[in-house]
Amino acid sequence: MIRIVAAARMTTGDKGPRLRTVPEGDNRARLVCPDCDYIAYENPKVVVGVVATWEDKLLMCRRAIEPRRGFWTLPAGFMEIGEHPEEGAAREAWEEARAELEIVDMLAVYSLRHISQLQLFYRAKLLSPKVSAGPESEEVGLFDFDALPAEELAFPSVHWAIRHFQEARGAASFRPFGNPTGDTGRMTHGR
Amino acid sequence: MIRIVAAARMTTGDKGPRLRTVPEGDNRARLVCPDCDYIAYENPKVVVGVVATWEDKLLMCRRAIEPRRGFWTLPAGFMEIGEHPEEGAAREAWEEARAELEIVDMLAVYSLRHISQLQLFYRAKLLSPKVSAGPESEEVGLFDFDALPAEELAFPSVHWAIRHFQEARGAASFRPFGNPTGDTGRMTHGR
Numbered sequence: 001m002i003r004i005v006a007a008a009r010m011t012t013g014d015k016g017p018r019l020r021t022v023p024e025g026d027n028r029a030r031l032v033c034p035d036c037d038y039i040a041y042e043n044p045k046v047v048v049g050v051v052a053t054w055e056d057k058l059l060m061c062r063r064a065i066e067p068r069r070g071f072w073t074l075p076a077g078f079m080e081i082g083e084h085p086e087e088g089a090a091r092e093a094w095e096e097a098r099a100e101l102e103i104v105d106m107l108a109v110y111s112l113r114h115i116s117q118l119q120l121f122y123r124a125k126l127l128s129p130k131v132s133a134g135p136e137s138e139e140v141g142l143f144d145f146d147a148l149p150a151e152e153l154a155f156p157s158v159h160w161a162i163r164h165f166q167e168a169r170g171a172a173s174f175r176p177f178g179n180p181t182g183d184t185g186r187m188t189h190g191r
Numbered sequence: 192m193i194r195i196v197a198a199a200r201m202t203t204g205d206k207g208p209r210l211r212t213v214p215e216g217d218n219r220a221r222l223v224c225p226d227c228d229y230i231a232y233e234n235p236k237v238v239v240g241v242v243a244t245w246e247d248k249l250l251m252c253r254r255a256i257e258p259r260r261g262f263w264t265l266p267a268g269f270m271e272i273g274e275h276p277e278e279g280a281a282r283e284a285w286e287e288a289r290a291e292l293e294i295v296d297m298l299a300v301y302s303l304r305h306i307s308q309l310q311l312f313y314r315a316k317l318l319s320p321k322v323s324a325g326p327e328s329e330e331v332g333l334f335d336f337d338a339l340p341a342e343e344l345a346f347p348s349v350h351w352a353i354r355h356f357q358e359a360r361g362a363a364s365f366r367p368f369g370n371p372t373g374d375t376g377r378m379t380h381g382r
């Protein structure tokens with residue numbers, strides 16, 4: 001979660017981009033480094049993840065890192081330069097759960113405006129039930145859908161993606177889901 | 192197109208983030224400022240745009256800026272911090288074509304890996320045929336689909352989105368389109 005450290009530095013540090021001003025030719029404030037005029041454009045980041053199953057079991061990871069260390073999540077992380085979103089989702093599944101899988105289709109596009117994330121979740125099929133914890137996971141597991149660690153899910157969008165996956169399974173066809181109506185995905189106590 | 196100026200500075204300048212190195216705790220090279228250790232994470236950017244119609248006419252803009260100045264495009268641009276993608280798409284339609292519209296649904300998600308863009312196009316209905324050029328457009332127009340400036344389109348993904356829009360119109364239901372198979376969206380002569 002190095003990004004969070006960097007974000008904190010941008011607003012509180014005394015080095016690097018820290019001056020909020022409208023650059024010439026632009027129409028909104030950006031973070032600028034007053035020492036060298038470097039402009040740090042802040043754009044939303046893309047998070048890519050998978051709802052991956054082996055037979056009828058769901059792959060989940062218990063987080064070894066903050067935020068929400070110890071809580072259960074779906075394999076997901078920041079899309080990197082030079083990859084397609086499906087590739088990023090599969091890479092995250094490997095990094096966090098040593099899972100090999102095949103992407104099936106796009107399940108959902110969630111917009112978490114308060115943390116400037118656009119999250120893309122894909123349905124995926126594991127190629128084998130052989131999974132194990134990567135460095136960012138304390139443990140990984142394959143769960144029956146009626147025995148998920150439902151009280152210990154890390155983030156609202158993990159709830160959403162699991163629910164939408166189950167809705168999609170019962171549907172002849174579906175379009176990618178979005179945020180549940182009116183739900184910003186902001187963390188509230190108990191979720 | 193300030194972003195391009197900034198990108199050039201990042202690789203050629205003698206100030207700001209310009210050292211490519213793997214930060215502690217990370218697993219890939221990032222651009223770091225050797226003067227203040229600021230890390231400039233480069234993630235893919237999200238571009239949001241619209242295929243917007245008034246009755247049976249398509250809204251297009253002739254670009255007043257590089258790249259591809261003078262060529263025709265769909266209203267689209269970088270998603271900004273703090274907005275949902277649909278809001279960003281509508282904002283771009285206003286900025287580039289002074290168009291007011293209602294977003295209908297997601298048409299396509301294209302991945303342009305060579306320029307690190309994830310492009311989301313939405314279908315939209317104009318609320319009025321009253322459109323006019325914003326500062327980044329030389330002119331705007333409402334075109335019959337059989338009279339599009341097909342030889343003067345700015346980018347491959349403009350071709351794709353228009354084609355996919357027409358495919359979607361004839362379909363009872365559809366899922367968001369992706370890149371045409373095997374097409375990276377890299378610019379080639381004549382497109």
